[in-house]
Amino acid sequence: MRPTVTRIHTVSDVTVWTGVAWRPHADVLIADGVVTEVRDHVPAHGPGVIxxxxxxxxxxxxxTHTHLQQSLCRGVGEGRPLLExxxxxxxxxxxxxxxxxxxxxxxxALEGLLSGTTTLVEHMWPHPAPEVxxxxxxxxxxxxxxxxxxxGIADREDPTRxxxxxxxxxQPLDxxxxxxxxxxxxxxHHVTLGLAVPNPRSLTVEGMRTxxxxxxxxxxxxMIHLSETGTDDAMCREHAGLSAIDYLAEGxxxxxxLLAVHGVELDADARRALSDAGAAVSWNPVSNMRLGSGVAPVPELLADGVAVGLGVDGxxxxxRQDMLETLRAGAYVQRAHARRADLFDIGSMLAIACDGASRALGLPVAATPGGVSAGRLADLTLLRFDRDFACLPVSDPGATLLTxxxxxxxxxVLVGGDVVVADGRSTRIDVETLTAALLALTPTAAHREA
Structure with missing residues (x-):
């Protein structure tokens, strides 16, 4: 039985990130799932007011990128290179x-929601069963x-991948x-469809055109995994006589x-082609580190005019499906790679994490990327630093959030103005029941040894 939905019309007396600064003692007004106004605080109480x-x-x-079914694969293949x-x-x-x-x-999905993710982009693997x-x-x-x-879609078979x-x-592409x-x-109401291609190697030119x-x-x-490692380019050149980006252009x-996922090995020509097409890249820093794929050229992508969004991956x-961890790791790895501490502050990271790939995903484009303003969807996260003593004291809210x-x-957490997380807990899912279901799927020692 679905619990009663609490619809919010006002978040009252809150400090709001506008995209450029923190605005204290503000009210955020919501109607029909959209922010309609951010104003100075006016006392208000009653139902629908937070x-x-x-x-x-x-x-x-x-x-901007995950594989939900991999939540049953935690730790699988640890320490192996990408293809293995x-x-x-x-x-x-x-x-x-x-x-x-x-x-x-x-x-x-719930793990992501509890870390402030209000929209996820699910890249399903091809599967022939509609019931899945x-x-x-x-x-x-x-x-x-x-x-x-x-x-998920593909039209070229190869058991070696x-x-x-x-x-x-x-299954047949049609x-x-x-x-x-x-x-x-x-x-x-909150779900739209897309097409998920495993990688350029999984579609023929005719399939891409279709x-x-x-x-x-x-x-x-x-959405397509692209140039996570050098394999895409190497295989496309060997089999089609084209680079991976030229192969996509041919199709x-x-x-x-187009949402190109990972892009660790995107060279200047590939970045230029993506920019000219208006495509976006999903940057997945934690996954790229975990699999040893490398560091995505995010500063170069942004400089070349390519839209960049943040992804957790499966x-x-x-x-983990923790976007806060990914936010921090993304900033840190880019700083380490460039040997500069003055890159990717909270403003630039929120712009990437909240709005970076909106156009490619068919989402409304915010007036001020990464900020709460009139006209954006009422997909909002209320943070309370005093819920975690390790965040205190707070000298700079942005620095505390990032670090x-x-x-x-x-x-x-609000999605379309509806409360889906309250006091740090889902308003819809019984976590104890979910935990029991996950424990029932845990392999036994005998299965692990087999």
Missing amino acids: DGAGGHLVPGFVN WLLAVGEAMNAITPERAYVAAVAA HDAVLTALSDVGVRAVLGR RWGFDPRLM TALADTDRLAAAAG VATFARERELTV GLLSER AGSND CGTPRIVDT
């Missing part, structure tokens, strides 16, 4: 059932998070695209609705 006194309000994070890791995780994906998909999606996709849709609705659900995709999870239309019709036409006609996001996939390569923030400081 007392924000002592709290700090920021836009909700947009996790993919094969290990692929075995778990072959074992997915609708029941497992539902539990995995609830666990991952239906289970994920149900899970997203039950948790209450906003989502872009990428329906070097020049194609796992044949056990393949069947997968028809199922995307079915899912779009069944999706709830996908590009399908997506363009429906204004869908196409017509370069557009402003729990098979990050192990010390953990999910413990997330007090209230």
Whole structure:
């Protein structure tokens, strides 16, 4: 039974991040799921009012890349290079059932929500069972998070995963695209559909052209792992005589609705092509470190005019769906790589984490990236630093958020003005029941040894 939804029309007397500064003693007014005004505080009480006194309000994070089903794969393939890791995780994906998909999606989506993620971009692996996709849709609705659900597609088979995709999870491309239309019709208010391509090696040129036409006609996001390592370029040059970015161009996939994921090995030519097309890149710093893939050229991407959003990646390569951890790690790894401490402050990181890839995802583009302002969706996170003594004392809220923030400081989360997290707990999911379901899926010692 779905709990009663609390709809908020005012966050009262809160300190608001405007995108350029903190504004104390402000009220944020909400109507029809959208912020309508940020004004000086006027006392108000009653239903629909959140007392924000002592709290700090920021836009909700947009996790631009994850694989929800990998929440059942924590620790799988640890210490293995990317292609070996993919094969290990692929075995778990072959074992997915609708029941497992539902539990995995609830666990991952809720974990993200509890760290301030209000929108997630789910990059599903191709799978022939419609019931698995239906289970994920149900899970997203039950948790209450906003989502872009990428329906997995591929049309080239290769069990090695070097020049194609796992044949056990393949289905005809036209069947997968028809199922995307079915899912779009069944999706709830907060879920939109996209197309999820494993990598350039998984689609033929003809397949890319079909996908590009399908997506363009429906204004869908196409998300694709691109140049996480040098494998994409090497395989595309060997089999097609083109670089990976030129291969995508040949198939017509370069557009402003393309979300290229990882991009660690994007060179100047590739960055220029993405910029010219208006495409975006999903930056996944923790996953890239975990798998030893390297450091994405984020300063270069931004300088070349490429939109950049922040991603956590799946729990098979990050192990946590914690956007606050990813926010901090992303800033730190770029500073270490450049040997400069004055890069990627809280303002630039919030702009990336909240609005960086909005256009590619079909989300409203904020007037001030990373800030709470009139016209943006009422997807908001109320932080209370006193929920975690390790954040105190607070001399600079932005510095504290970037350097010390953990999910413990997330007090209230709104999605479209609805309260989905209150006092640091889900208003929709019984966590004890979820925990029991996850424990029931834990492999026994005998299974692990096998």
